[in-house]
Amino acid sequence: MAEPLLELRAVNVVYANGFPALNRLSLRVSRGEFVLLHGATGCGKSTVLRLLAGLVRPSAGEVIVAGDRVDLFNAMQRRWLRRSMGLMMQESRLLDDRSVHENVMLPALAAEESFSEARRRALLALEKCGIGDLATLSPAALSAGQRQLVLLARAVVNRPVVILADEPVAHLDQENARTLLELLAAFVRAGVTVVAASHEHIAPVRVPFREVLLTTQSAQEAS
Ligand SMILES: Nc1ncnc2c1ncn2[C@@H]1O[C@H](COP(=O)(O)OP(=O)(O)OP(=O)(O)O)[C@@H](O)[C@H]1O
Numbered sequence: 001m002a003e004p005l006l007e008l009r010a011v012n013v014v015y016a017n018g019f020p021a022l023n024r025l026s027l028r029v030s031r032g033e034f035v036l037l038h039g040a041t042g043c044g045k046s047t048v049l050r051l052l053a054g055l056v057r058p059s060a061g062e063v064i065v066a067g068d069r070v071d072l073f074n075a076m077q078r079r080w081l082r083r084s085m086g087l088m089m090q091e092s093r094l095l096d097d098r099s100v101h102e103n104v105m106l107p108a109l110a111a112e113e114s115f116s117e118a119r120r121r122a123l124l125a126l127e128k129c130g131i132g133d134l135a136t137l138s139p140a141a142l143s144a145g146q147r148q149l150v151l152l153a154r155a156v157v158n159r160p161v162v163i164l165a166d167e168p169v170a171h172l173d174q175e176n177a178r179t180l181l182e183l184l185a186a187f188v189r190a191g192v193t194v195v196a197a198s199h200e201h202i203a204p205v206r207v208p209f210r211e212v213l214l215t216t217q218s219a220q221e222a223s
Pocket of ligand 1: 015016017019020021039040041042043044045046047048197199
């Protein structure tokens with residue numbers, strides 16, 4: 001069997017307050033897969049995405065991305081890992097004092113692209129997400145659905161091979177949710193690996209996907 005692109009091996013996560021968020025969870029995600037993490041509030045969906053992005057370290061177990069033990073990465077390597085992934089996390093925010101275009105440029109600038117290349121890539125990302133016309137607006141002027149689309153454009157501006165999306169369709173009406181899922185599906189069809197967490201049941205169209213149910217039981221096995 002081919003090596004998974006993303007893998008959790010028997011990970012435990014205990015937050016600073018002593019709360020055990022994950023208990024011996026194992027999960028394998030193949031290159032090009034679209035995985036939907038489901039489960040009740042508090043079962044650890046966001047924690048799984050944070051582990052894969054190197055934002056949280058497990059207290060036991062291994063986190064492997066493209067063959068690397070990212071749980072052993074130092075701060076600089078973890079920063080590099082985060083920049084190489086497209087992240088739509090719950091804490092992701094847009095800066096209201098910059099335009100949509102400038103917000104989407106930020107990860108490209110952080111990746112040390114030139115200003116003109118960052119501008120070009122950001123416009124491309126906005127167009128790919130069908131929102132090129134929003135480029136000059138302030139994020140404060142956007143609807144919830146438009147904000148999510150801008151967050152997706154920002155996540156893909158560096159052309160990541162992995163997108164981690166936490167509750168991408170939460171608070172969106174059906175039409176906006178469908179638009180967002182169709183865009184994620186289009187990235188999957190283009191070869192990107194997507195892991196999305198959702199407490200609601202969501203079903204992408206025209207692309208194969210795998211649902212993984214996380215439970216709050218003692219030993220979790222979600223491969
Ligand atoms: N930074 C933190 N400090 C302490 N406890 C935390 C922290 N982050 C998460 N937790 C706890 O860990 C558990 C798992 O949280 P997590 O956010 O991963 O769950 P979730 O399934 O994504 O929940 P939701 O659907 O509500 O977003 C929860 O009980 C939560 O309260």
